[in-house]
């Protein structure tokens with residue numbers, strides 16, 4: 001730990017306290033989570049869900065675990081540092097977020113969830129406090145409760161914070177799955193619009209009561225399994241008719257309301273998966289750039305303007321991956337608080353984020369995918385099939401278009417023709433302020449902000465115009481098909 005300079009505490013959770021720190025050698029800012037209980041062996045640490053799941057995740061919207069350190073039986077996780085959590089952001093916000101902001105965040109989170117769920121994990125404790133934000137970027141953190149989809153039920157341990165807890169978990173089902181994350185996302189999305197929790201239950205029973213009072217009590221049609229679960233518990237749902245969510249979330253568009261309603265469906269099978277949610281009309285203005293292109297884009301150039309100072313890349317994290325030292329303690333460290341500089345002691349550190357793990361992961365993913373029931377992305381309506389096709393076409397076209405623009409971009413990078421920021425080029429990063437909300441790490445392209453005055457054509461290269469025109473064309477094709485998704 002003496003390699004880090006501890007700056008200040010930035011969070012205190014159930015299992016650990018989190019500190020902002022600086023990696024002395026490079027000046028990189030990191031977050032160090034000091035676990036509250038002691039760990040007497042490495043095996044114990046490596047068996048932790050947080051370690052097991054996070055070491056397999058490599059996604060721009062999942063907070064990166066850079067290093068694991070055990071020193072004097074105290075366990076530290078070193079993460080990439082994020083400025084604040086979504087709860088803090090909501091708390092400090094004087095006015096409501098714009099729909100574009102909500103969309104941008106949710107799009108990123110659904111991408112991370114799609115990645116995670118596909119790889120056989122679900123988070124189980126999604127809440128605003130576990131969504132970390134730096135500028136336009138949002139990342140999922142706290143994998144303390146993450147579980148493998150393939151791990152065998154029954155799941156009997158405590159999961160999720162009450163306000164975001166899915167009804168099947170409230171009713172003590174032991175066979176829930178990744179759709180509990182989707183429920184939580186519905187509640188979080190609604191909260192982003194209103195800055196108030198949608199189901200602020202004061203107890204387990206009150207939580208169900210609050211849910212009934214918003215989405216209406218379940219019946220045989222909406223959730224037959226739920227009635228059975230309630231029956232087992234001898235629980236009777238309070239009787240409520242549903243309230244139209246527009247009444248509770250007046251600032252949200254019809255598309256947003258439609259997505260929140262499907263996410264907050266009683267029946268877990270009726271909730272969209274993360275991959276399906278990404279194709280919802282609410283995200284129509286967002287544009288997803290496939291990971292293959294992100295890699296190429298990153299290889300071209302990374303403008304300093306969008307890169308966190310000292311933020312590490314994978315190469316940096318791999319540098320620590322082999323290290324595993326074991327020496328005698330020199331000083332004892334207080335388990336209560338970390339000090340500005342910690343002396344060297346029994347140090348064991350490890351980080352696993354290599355391709356071998358990724359390989360293993362693919363296998364797991366395949367197995368999991370096999371076991372999952374196939375569900376068509378958007379019901380069986382021809383409209384939804386069209387939508388799915390349109391989205392696929394958008395992706396394909398994006399890939400082709402971006403391939404076309406790679407060389408052009410590279411060439412122009414040298415003469416700054418396209419630069420919107422003093423000669424700094426941003427391949428695939430669309431540096432035109434107010435138009436594109438995209439970063440290398442999370443290239444979400446939001447064209448919803450394009451307005452008459454927002455384009456500075458003099459700064460815009462032909463390639464951008466072509467790309468933009470294509471996007472708008474593709475985007476407009478889907479219009480008029482809204483509100484038909486997920487059969488609603």
Ligand SMILES: Nc1ncnc2c1ncn2[C@@H]1O[C@H](COP(=O)(O)OP(=O)(O)OP(=O)(O)O)[C@@H](O)[C@H]1O
Pocket residue numbers: 010011012013014015016017018031033063079080081082083084085129130132141142143144
């Ligand atoms: N990488 C990070 N960068 C900046 N702040 C962070 C980071 N990770 C965590 N935090 C802050 O610390 C808080 C607690 O972290 P975390 O949720 O991981 O701890 P926990 O003990 O598992 O909490 P919980 O009680 O939710 O289980 C977060 O809400 C966040 O504000």
